Amino acid sequence: MRPPRPYPSDLSDARWGLMEPILSAWRAERRGKGLDIGRPPEHDLRRIMDAVLYVDRTGIPWRYLPHDFAPWETVYGYFAAWQKDGVFDQLNGALRRLVREAEGRTPEASACVLDAQSVKTSANVPAASQGIDAGKKIAGRKRHIGVDTLGLLLAVLVTAASTSDHAGGIQVLSQIAKAHPRVTKAWADTGYRTTAIDHGARLGIDVEVVHRDPGQKGFKVIPRRWVVERTFGWLMHHRRLARDYETHPHRSEAMIRLAMIDLMSRRLTRESTPNWKNS
Structure with missing residues (x-):
């Protein structure tokens, strides 16, 4: 269930619409292999991505995630799986191509x-x-x-x-x-x-x-x-x-890709959020 007052880092409907096809395809593939993480109950992918973006944007430790998100162990499990399965690569590539086309580039x-x-x-x-x-x-x-x-x-x-x-x-x-x-x-x-x-x-x-x-x-x-x-x-x-x-360099690479996903999705939907340097 969505919280009544979303965090500034939360996905809007428009931004979620850009990411949902890739994340849903990932979950469907894992289901087919019997590897789906959220069984049962199954966690909402949008809310999991909100939590991952919250960590990336605010810099808090995983264990400090607010309690209106899924348990931090679950959120980190999804983050690690998305990194391992190349989901952040896919999102980064798909959004980059959309931004380039929007800018009149190939x-x-x-x-x-x-x-x-x-x-x-x-x-x-x-x-x-x-x-x-x-x-x-x-x-x-x-x-x-x-x-x-x-x-x-x-x-x-x-x-x-x-x-x-x-x-x-x-x-x-x-x-x-x-x-x-x-x-x-x-x-x-x-x-x-x-x-x-x-x-x-x-x-x-x-x-x-x-x-x-x-x-x-x-x-x-x-x-x-x-x-x-x-x-x-x-x-x-x-x-x-x-x-x-x-702890691991490949997780650092994932955080960098995630930051670019955040930036490109906002550019495509013409959204902004306060810069922490000015807060």
């Missing part, structure tokens, strides 16, 4: 922008999956992403912060080449070295390093690179991503 991208972001981790993150970014002096993890020219997510990889940009970039390029064969151009910053450029060439992707003007003083928007920097800014609207709280 459904599939032909160019991308690469970058990486180092973030601190919480105390529950295993030391084995962390590292130190010597350049930025951050101990934690690193998010390597590839986005299209609208800043929409194409690929994501979470590693220890000690992983170099170009090493992570090689894996992201491989992801993009496999999932988005139309991509033939990529822009990146100076952290992407010859090995990443050569790897891109083998995949049929021309990787161009965009250099900062050596005489530049103060802040200045750098062509192409600003697109992916803006995406990192979008991700920071979700408190769960202000730091890496996930």
Whole structure:
């Protein structure tokens, strides 16, 4: 049953309409295999997604979910299953294509922008999956992403912060080449070295390093690179991503995809919610 006063992160009817076909198809497939999680009683998928979005947007621990949602163990079970079964990938891809079409672009991208972001981790993150970014002096993890020219997510990889940009970039390029064969151009910053450029060439992707003007003083928007920097800014609207709280890197990747799903669904339905930085 829907609560009388929904949370700002809850799905509207319009946003749920964008996600419901994929989530319902997932449940039907699991039923066919005898793997459905909610037996009996069966939990409402919309309310489960509301709870997952609540965690992503507010940054609370799973155990702190408000009691008007399903038990936190159930919600996390769905989140983990959706990550494992590629549901967040499907939603991200479907919504990205809709946003691109709404912007007058072809459904599939032909160019991308690469970058990486180092973030601190919480105390529950295993030391084995962390590292130190010597350049930025951050101990934690690193998010390597590839986005299209609208800043929409194409690929994501979470590693220890000690992983170099170009090493992570090689894996992201491989992801993009496999999932988005139309991509033939990529822009990146100076952290992407010859090995990443050569790897891109083998995949049929021309990787161009965009250099900062050596005489530049103060802040200045750098062509192409600003697109992916803006995406990192979008991700920071979700408190769960202000730091890496996930025990497993693949769960961190899922949280990033979830944030983009939230953003794209709101863009398609022309909805907004207060930014936590301004609250």
